[in-house]
Amino acid sequence: MFSLTQAAAQRFKLLCCKPLQKPLLWAVLTLLLTSCSSTTFVYNRLDVILPWYLSDYVELDRAQKKQLDLLLQPFLTWHRQQELPRYLALLQRAEAMLDKPLTLAELDDLVAELEVAMNRIQERSLEDWLLPLGEELSEAQLAKFITVLEDKQQALEKEYLQRSEKAYHKETYKRFRRAFHTYLGRLTQEQRLVLNEAVASMKRADQLWLQERQAWIERLRCILQREDNWQQELREALAERQEIGSPEYQELFQHNFAVIKQTVVVLVNSRSERQDRRLRHKLTSLQRDMARLKQ
Incomplete structure (x- = not known):
């Protein structure tokens, strides 16, 4: 269940149209909260992957790369020692919830804990290495960073705003169906109907999301003048x-968020024996990975 929630959370940015967080931070949050759910190989190489990921936004010189390497080590040690045990405990609670029907209140608790975990990573990332690194970036590097954000903004506008209502809901349905398939396997006809009705009830908010994203870029532009x-x-x-x-934007987000959570509850509670085995296997595998990684 945590994993299903996690998969949905990864898509809130597009499906619920939540404001984009600071892009470098979002890269960190995504990697730290999801990499260990795919393979321990990725997690154990975050000291290499994170700088590579960040290079999409800013090109560091040799001295800055060395500084980043040094700054990341205590941060990653903290995450391994302090955060992974919390994730393991959360997964264990989630698996225990499978022994009885899942309630919306229980799912809300899991989502809230995930949000708290993201906030912890954000705060620690900011203080441990993003701010120190930001102090060393040149004006040209910061200008390039903003340019990258603007280019991505234009690409997103072109990709999302040109969609018809039919295309919007079709793409949204496919994303959620893939997410649920990962943890439940093939959905039944009844489950697909539930998912289709849920997606149809979601309110389109890509235009508002892009407006909020643009406003966030402008705010960053001002802050990164580094006065x-x-x-x-x-x-x-x-x-x-x-x-x-x-x-209006907040109302749309809350509506879509509620639809997603209710759909998770319905599909988890309607799972077949085969789907139950698959879901429990996924959760057990995640716990095994977490236990190995935190050592």
Whole structure:
């Protein structure tokens, strides 16, 4: 169940249209919260993968790369020693919930814990290495960073805003069906109907999401002028990210979020014996990976 929630969380950015967080932070959160769910190989090489991932946004010189390597080591040690045991405990609770019908309240608790975990990673990333690294970037590097964000913004607008309503719901359905298939296997006809009805009830918000994303880029542009107290401004901007957005945007996000959670509950509770075995196997495998990684 945690894994299904996790898969849904990875898609909130597009499906629920939540404001994009600071891109470098989002890369970190995604890697740290999902890499260990695919393979221990990836997690054990985060010290190499993270710098490579960040290179999509800013090109570091040799000295900066060395500095980043040094800054990442205590951060990754903290994550392995402090966070992985929490993930393991969360997975164990999630598996125990399979012994009886899942409730929306239980799922809310899992989602809330995942959000808290993301916030911990965000705060630790910011203080341990993002801010120190940001202090060393040149004006040209920061300008390039903003340019990359703007280019991605244009690409997203071209990709998403040109979709028809039919295409939007078709793509959304495919994303969720793939996510559920990973953990439940082939969905039954009744489950596919539930999923299709859920997607049909979701409100399209890609235009509002892109507007919020553009506003976030502009806010970053101002902060990264690095005037006095810019570090605190960035901390506050990230802390306030949940509050950013128009009432209309927030209403759409909350509506879609509720639809996703309710769908998770219905599909998990309607799983067949075969789907139950698959889901339990996934959770057990994740726990085994977590136990190995935290040692």
